[in-house]
Amino acid sequence: MALSITRASIERPVAVWLTIIFCVLGGYWGLNTVGRLEDPSFTLKTALIFVPYPGATAMEVEEEVADVVENALQQMKQLDRVESKSMPGMAQITVEIEMTYGPDEIPQVWDEMRRRISDIEGDLPAGAQPPIINDDFGDVYGMFYAVTTEGLSPSEQRDLATTLQLGLVTVDGVAKAEVQGLSEEVITLSIPSARLEKLGLPPTQILGILADENQVFTNGEITEGPARIGLSVPPGYVSPEGIEELRLGTAGNVGQIAVSDIATVTREAAEQPSQIIRQNGKAAFTLGVSALTDRNVVAVGQEVSARLERLKSELPESVEIIPIYEQHVVVDEAVSSFLVSLGQSVAIVVGALMLTMGWRAGLVVGATLGLTVFSTLFFMSVFGIQMERISLGALIIAMGMLVDNAIVITEGMVIGMARGKSAEDAAAETESSTSIPLLGATVIGIMAFSGIGLSPDATGEFLFSLFAVIAISLLSSWVLAVTVTPYLGKLLLKAPKNTSDDPYKGPFYGIYRGVLWTALRARIPVVLTIIGITVWSVMAFAQVKQAFFPASNTPIFYVEFQMPQGTDINTTDEEMQRLERILMDEDAVTGVTALVGRGASRFMLTYNPEQADASYGQLIVRVADAATIATIASRLNQDLPAEFPHALIRVEEIVFGPPSGADVAVRFSGPDPVILRQFADDAMRIYEEAGTITNPRTNWRQREILVEPIVDEARMRLAGATRGAIADTIRYGTSGLRVGDLREDDVLIPIHLRLPESERDGVDRLRDLSVWSDGAGSYVPMANLVERFDPRLVEALIHRRDRERTITALGGARSDLTADEAFRSVRTEIESIPLPDGYAMEWGGEFESAGDAQASLGKQLPLGFLVMLTISILMFNKIRQPLILWLVVPMSLTGMVLGLLFTGLPFTFTALLGFLSLSGMLMKNAIVLIEEIDFLRAQGVPDYKAVIDGSVSRLRPVVLAAGTTIFGMIPLLPDAFFASMAVTIMGGLAFASVLTLVAVPVLYALLFRIRPPKRDAQSDGLAATA
Structure with missing residues (x-):
């Protein structure tokens, strides 16, 4: 089959030219239509649930709200983890779903979660408000702006925000526009306490009147002739002035008074706003715009920018729209920069090939490489694979394997034509002996990444484009190598004037023959030396800096x-x-x-x-x-x-990649908050003494002062008062008692009843207030009902993890250390903290994040390697050849370790991907070499000579592929994301080439018991120096 493909390609030039044109035009089309993102689209499987419980302490929130919600969530089979943070008046529950659930399944999971939360609303305590569920927590607003609001009133700010939102959500490709940080307002009714007491006017009457006057009522309709006419009763007030005109007092009593007679009504900024935002010192709000996931974020961002420019003409002159972060600009610059780096890499590869193989052979390989990149871009667009950090990195990772296929075919044609064969025969012979090994090696190279890309969890979702692009590009390179490369070789390659039966002459091959001859004669020492170097590299790997993401x-x-x-x-x-x-x-x-x-x-x-x-x-x-x-x-x-x-x-x-929350973090779980704080204090003491951790802290923070009125129950009942009335009076005397809302367009502005500022001067003043008694129909002095106001320290934040109270001691790594180095400096001492029964300790921070990622890879990679092992065995249909293959793979660790130690770069997640690529390139070279030796032996060539000749025939392709790939990585060294991966490939590939050219033939000779004949020793030695 392979022979017919080559012959057909050479004999049907129209088909080849159509393929070339298709690749070029398709690549150009793909480059202009493929979606662009900063990172792969990724479903955050996290939801937040907020349950307000006004007036409750953190402990009450934990026991009465958080525990109820957690119990309902724990029954979900999809649940991975549930965490809660209980605060005064609020429970915040974070729900993490198992990573094996894909983006299409998540909406159904959230629906089930909502049903379960709805079912337990009746179990929540009186006073707890309905849960608020945010399952859009993972939405990314990649076009993020600050809008300055100097000199604008709150209502003008709201109008401005509405104008911008409505103007942007209509842009094609925009999913949402979110605003944060708008100024908040309240309507305050300031009434001195003495005046309320004198009038005998309870706060509940004010609340009832305001509520009734601001209702939207169901109105009637009448028929007038053929028309049906609706009737509408408007609200009693639509402004602070309207509130002032409301009448207070008993129905039918001519002594009713207006609100303005006893209260000062003001519209003012909220004393305790929920959020304050400034841009370069100016008051502002933020405007976030998200794009639809299937759209090119660069194109959407450009449309958003253009729309904002048009909208500016409608805005007040004082308003500025300042970009905080523009994803489309970042993506455009990153992709453009990467394409320049990719172009530089290709140019370096082609230039190196031309220098070493001659301009004709170099041009053949370079053209094939360029067509492979073009075809990859085409299929990326067809399959909806977006151009982002991971998919672009895949092209670099695959570079060494991409160029190798074309090099093998071109080298075979050059050697065959040097022996006097025609271009067609040389191509056919080369492909017949190498196409199947190259295909097998290509599939094995793809399978090295299958465990990552096909993983059913979050790792697979995030890194699928890596696997997909590598698979597309490598398969494309093989197809083009066996079709287009032979035809281009026929057009460009020229037979040398002087042909020879042995084209492997000269000092380049002679030196290698000598090295190989010496290594084969000292097989055992060579193998032991390589094993020793590998063992050293494994031990030295502990000295390599570790980092999750750069x-x-x-x-x-x-x-x-x-x-x-x-x-x-x-x-x-x-x-x-x-x-x-x-x-x-x-x-x-x-x-x-x-x-x-x-x-x-x-x-x-x-x-x-x-x-x-x-x-x-x-x-x-x-x-x-x-x-x-x-x-x-x-x-x-x-x-x-x-x-x-x-x-x-x-x-x-x-940092690139997911945030870990802190460089170093340790969690202690157990029932008693006091004991948990002691463990956290011990951990922070260790942090401080080590001197390697900055900003040590706990997530429970400091305790807060809570002032608690000690109520005399008997006197309260005797006076006909209630605890609710006491609480209302305290709110009236402090932050304000909410008695209604002012409806303004789609906004509800709270109306607060409170003491004038002059009467709000501390806790002691609360004893001078009076409490309304429904039973007595009059006010009762607070001092008669409350014995004293007791201040005490209480927990303000209580964190739980999977229903257990959990405190975290966390900190950052010193600036000259990696997170791993800081972690190792305190690990032993913290793990030696004695824990009583019922308490547990576990590590968080970057150690946990990296461990989770590696554990995920550890689950999936074995499957990929099993497939690779199976393919390698099926290819050879024997055991010893695959054994050689897999023996040399771990030996490539040496080059990577040396490279990272020399540059001082850490071993990151991207370096791990580089090592997988390195393994694929090493196995590919080894497969073709072993196949060549087997082929020569099958042709009757003596075993020892077959090992020598087979290895020599692979010398130039291996050196060229390694050299061009190493030089091709140079443009990536300044890139923070790809630097450690580039060094891993460069250092590893340099050493892997030695392994391929020395270790593989030595192991082959050792396992097949091939010894150099004594009678050939002298001639071999002479050949080695020829």
Whole structure:
């Protein structure tokens, strides 16, 4: 079959030219139509459930709400993990679904979750509000902007946000437009307590009137002739002025008074806003835009940018729309940069081939390589595989194997024509002996990645494009190598003027013959030496830095800011403004986005937004050059703690891949919060003593002060009052009692009844208030009902993991260390902390994230390797040849270890992918070499001579493939994401070439008991030096 393909290709040039034109035009079409993303689209299998429980302590929230919800969720078979955070007045439950569920199944999983939560609403305590479910937690708003609002009222801000949202959601390809950080308002009725008491007016009457006057009523209809006319009763008030005109008092009593007679009605900014946002020091809100998953984000982003430019003409002059992060720009620049690097790699490969093989042979191989890339781009577009970081990396990973197929065919034609054969015969003979081994080796190379790409979990979803692109490109390279390459070879290759039966003459081959002859004569020492080097490399691997994913080259970093738990949001904001000014004074900084009270919308896949917390702030800082981030981060981490001694501050760089939450983290689980805090304190002490961990902290934070009224139950009952009335009075005297809402368009503005500011001056003043008694129909002094107000420390945050209370002690790695090095510096001592029965410890942070990823790979890779082993056995139909193949694979570790140690780069997830590629290239070379030796032996060539001649015939293809691939990796060295992978391939391939050309023939001779004949020793030695 293979012979007919070659003959057909050479004899039917029209078909070949059609193939070439198809590849070029198809590649051009694919390049312009393939979708583009920053990272592969990936389903975050996470949902958040919020259950408000106003007035409850964190402990009450945990026991009465979180436990009920967790119990319902635990019955879901799809559940992987459930975590909860109980806070005063709020339960936040995080639901993680098993990674084996695909994106098509997740909506059904969320539907089941919603049904289960709906079923337990009746089991929640009185006072708990209905659960709020957010299963869109993973939506990415990759086009993310700050919109400044200096001088705009809250209503003007809302109108502006509505204009922008409506203008953007109609853009083709836009899925959502989200706004955060709009100014919040309240309507305040300030009434002195003495006035309410004098009038005998209960707060409930004000609440009832406001509620009734603001209802939307069901109205009637009448028939007038042929028309049906509706009737409408409008709300009693639509503005603060309308509230002032409402009448209070008993029905039929002429002594009714207007609200304005006893209250000051003001419309003002919320005293405790949920979030505050600034851009470069100016008040702002954020606008996030997400694209549909099947669209080219670059094209969508360009349309969004154009629409924003048109909308600017409709906006007030003071409004600025400032990009915080534009995914389409990042993707466009990244893809363009990568395509330049790919072009440079191809040019380097072709140039090296031309120098070593001659311009004609180099052009044949280079043209085949270019056509392979073009055809890959075509099929990527056809199959909907988007151009993103992983799929582009796959092309680089496959580069060495792509070029090898064409090199083998071209080299065979060059050698055959040097022996006097025609181009057709040389091509046919080469393909007949190498096409099946090359196909088998290609399939084995693909299967090296099958465990990753076909994994049913999140790893497979994220890395499927890696497997798909490698499979497409390698199969395309084999097809083109056996069809187009022979025809191009016929057109371009010229037979040498002087033919020879032995084209492997000259010092290049002679030196190799000598080395090989010596190695074959010292088989045992050579094998032991290689084994020793391999053992050393395994031991030396422990000295290689370990990292899950490298730092990103995006010119953005974060400053995480955390005040003591319970800090007022306005106090947090004041400190954040100081921090902003420090950052904006940095010469390298070009933009600062400040977020107080919660994190931003998820503007990139790896960003994990912080949920509501008044003591939390974050700066998103953009710099002119990403190379300056490490220096700035190191200096800020050192200087800022002294500037803000009461806050926890850490500077974080963006990393490729999923966030781990912290570099180093250890979890302690058990029933008693006091004991758990002791374990966490022990861990933080170890962190501090080691000196390798920065910003040690716990996720339970500090305890908060809670002031609790001690109620005299008997006197309260005697007075006809209730605890609810006492609570209403306390709210009226402090933050405000919500008595209604003002409906304005689609917004409900809260109406609060509260004391004037002059009467709100501390807890002691609460004893001077009076409580309305429904039983007595009058006010009762608070002092008669409450013995005292007791302050006490309580847990403000209670974290649970899989229904167990769990505290986490976490921290960052010192700037000169990797997360793995910092982890190893404290691991032994922390693991020696004695734990009583009922308590457990486990590691989190990057150690857990990397371990989970490696465990996932560990589950799937064996299947891929089993397929590879099966194919290798079926190819040879024997055992010893595959045994040689698999013996040399682990030996390639040496080159990788040397390369990483020499450059100081860490072994990352991408380096692991590079090592898999390296294994594929090594096995491919070894397969063709072993097949060549077997072929020569089958032709009657003496065994020893077959080993020598077969190895020599593979010398130039192996060296060329390795050399061109190594040089082709050079453009990737400056790339933060691909650097460690490039070094792995470069170092590993250099050593793997030695393994192929020395270890494989030596092991072959050893396993097949082939010894050099004594009578040929002298001639062999002379040949070696010829």
